[in-house]
Amino acid sequence: MAEISTQIKGNKKLAQFLEEQKSNIVDMWIGHVLLPQNDPFYTEVKLNGYQTIDELIYFLESGSLEHVVKLTTKIAKERIEAKANIGDFVHNINIGRSIVYELLMCSLLNEQEKGEGVLLMQRYFDHLLLLSVEHYTALKDSIIENKNQFIQEMHHDRLTMLGQIAASFAHEFRNPLTSVKGFIYLLQRELEKTEQSEYYFEIIQNEMLSLEEKISQFLYLSKMRGLEDNLVKVPFTALIKKMFEFMYPRFTEANIIVQLKIKEDVYIEGDSSQIKQVLLNILVNAVEELSEWKGERKIEVSLIEKNSHVELSICNNGNPIPEYLLENVFQPFVTTKSLGTGLGLSVCKQIVEKHNGTIEVKSKEEFTCFTITFPIAE
Incomplete structure (x- = not known):
């Protein structure tokens, strides 16, 4: 909680000026803010504008910024759900700051009151902006972390399923392959050997080895085997x-x-x-x-x-x-x-x-x- 010295308490004239200009400030601000198309919180945005001025008045009267945390948490959550760009988010806060300054400079308050007002409002809006960005960033990081975790879980589930499919595929091919190898061996023994037949059998053997290699790779992928048996x-x-x-x-x-x-x-x-x-x-x-x-x-x-x-x-x-x-x-x-x-x-x-x-x-x-x-x- 941020507190300032008691010398600013009772700054009634500045607080009264803001109370009188509240509707004017919010209307001017709404005309300049950057919002996503079809923003689901459009009505809330205007209410947030009014609450921002109310919290500023409370700060001027009490010297306390304790209520700002609740406001910035609400605003950050709404901007995240509205898929607002953080640059637009910061721009909107600074637009509000500029409008309040301009109206203050054009007011009937004396120069000393205007100077003190600018310093106090500077502190308020700096704190408002800092908390808003912190809450927005924290929520965004949380969403990204949850999405990454979901992607990793999905990836793990898919690899597990892939492993099961690979194991089934490999076994379905390995069984008939064993039979084929056996019959090729019998044919080699029974058939008359010629240079041409030996060449053909050599090609068959090489292709069989290549196929066995691919099946072994599928089994490595599917079993995720450890090393306990052959260490x-x-x-x-x-x-x-x-x-x-x-x-x-x-x-x-x-x-x-x-x-x-x-x-x-x-x-x-x-x-x-x-x-x-x-x-x-x-x-x-x-x-x-x-x-x-x-x-x-x-x-x-x-x-x-x-x-x-x-x-x-x-x-x-x-x-x-x-x-x-x-x-x-x-x-x-x-x-x-x-x-x-x-x-x-x-x-x-x-x-x-x-x-x-x-x-x-x-x-x-x-x-x-x-x-x-x-x-x-x-």
């Missing part, structure tokens, strides 16, 4: 080298230069098969991106220790990820590829976070870099 000390350096050896034929086929700068004998704790999946997804994405690159193709990898963590960076010099996708690139079904599923990086993020790690991406014209950190195993 072991993983030789991270050796695992990285193995994955690069596995990918070597694809690097060679795409004419990609690979540069490795990795610290030896680094260990992390987790599931080696899931870590392999992360590395595979990122490396396959890099190869596919570089396959369309016209210039020299590079993948640069570094592995360093930082305090109690290990940091792995995998960079390629292909086309950068569009800025509008960068923020959501780890979300399910977000992809830069025309025929991509958008599951690979989502699976990577899920696995890394299950290992108490982090994954982030930075993409510029020169390089796109994925940086993964894991706690070092004790």
Whole structure:
């Protein structure tokens, strides 16, 4: 509660002037305020104008601003519900201030009374404006926070539903796929082997592996599995080298230069098969991106220790990820590829976070870099 000195109490002449001019002030103010079209509180706006002058008179007579809080809370709530712009809101208060000043300057009060009146009204309107903006902002922030929470809950519910659909989809495909693989194996044993048939069976096997890979990604997405069953000390350096050896034929086929700068004998704790999946997804994405690159193709990898963590960076010099996708690139079904599923990086993020790690991406014209950190195993 704001109080001023007792010397302003009993300022009856100024209070009487405002009482006489109240209707005139409000009518002039209503003619200049900025309001949203079809404002639902139009009638209340005029009443608020009258109450504002009443509170000013009370302030002049008592020196107290205690009633202003209730007024500004009411006004802020109405302006929020009317979807009023905060700039218009501030403008309307200042218009009221200007009208009161102008009428005061044209009144029959003497110069000393006018000077004192301006100072007192300045304090009142400053306080009114401050409280109004504070209440308006607090209400706006609360609404935004509630909307963000609602969006997050909706997003979580959709991902849960998506996970259930993905699990059902994956199982429905995996069962017949197992049967198909079995019969292909029997056909390979029974049919006469020729160079052409071996070539066909090789294509079938590769496509089956690709399909199994996609199904595994759906299962990773749907199960949100933990690491309780397979938590072991993983030789991270050796695992990285193995994955690069596995990918070597694809690097060679795409004419990609690979540069490795990795610290030896680094260990992390987790599931080696899931870590392999992360590395595979990122490396396959890099190869596919570089396959369309016209210039020299590079993948640069570094592995360093930082305090109690290990940091792995995998960079390629292909086309950068569009800025509008960068923020959501780890979300399910977000992809830069025309025929991509958008599951690979989502699976990577899920696995890394299950290992108490982090994954982030930075993409510029020169390089796109994925940086993964894991706690070092004790």
